[in-house]
Amino acid sequence: YNLSQTKVQLLALAANFGNYSVLDAGVIISLLGTTAAMAYGCVLACSGYLLLWWCVAFENGELPFWCLAVFCFLYGHGCGSIDNGCITELVADFPDHRGNVVGCMKAYYGLASATIAIVYYAIFSPVKTSFLLFLGIYSAVMGLLF
Numbered sequence: 001y002n003l004s005q006t007k008v009q010l011l012a013l014a015a016n017f018g019n020y021s022v023l024d025a026g027v028i029i030s031l032l033g034t035t036a037a038m039a040y041g042c043v044l045a046c047s048g049y050l051l052l053w054w055c056v057a058f059e060n061g062e063l064p065f066w067c068l069a070v071f072c073f074l075y076g077h078g079c080g081s082i083d084n085g086c087i088t089e090l091v092a093d094f095p096d097h098r099g100n101v102v103g104c105m106k107a108y109y110g111l112a113s114a115t116i117a118i119v120y121y122a123i124f125s126p127v128k129t130s131f132l133l134f135l136g137i138y139s140a141v142m143g144l145l146f
Helices: 005-020 023-032 034-059 065-093 095-123 128-145
Strands: none
Touching: 005 065, 023 034, 023 065, 034 065, 034 128, 065 095, 065 128, 095 128
């Protein structure tokens, strides 16, 4: 894909929009609990990352731009759903320390991308296309473990 800077920023916008529009995750938490919402988020994140990997590895720039935006929305929405479930659970578990809990969770949420990038670089050979595959598999494995 030979994307302009504007198109790259639009993909990031799609991911951010997915991350911050998680009303459905709140409904799932209310009806089915936090575990279901986090599983839902892991499925979405895994799907989004794996579909992006497929596009980069096999489609050779032939898939329309809007498809890439939808895939970015998927992984962003999955990550936001996981975050929503975690915050809901931890705030309920530590009612006297809500500020500290939210602060620590948001700090780790911000540092998670750097942590995952370091783990990927340390363990696997840094091939750019396989990083998306790594993120998809990581999302699925973490969803199964927790």
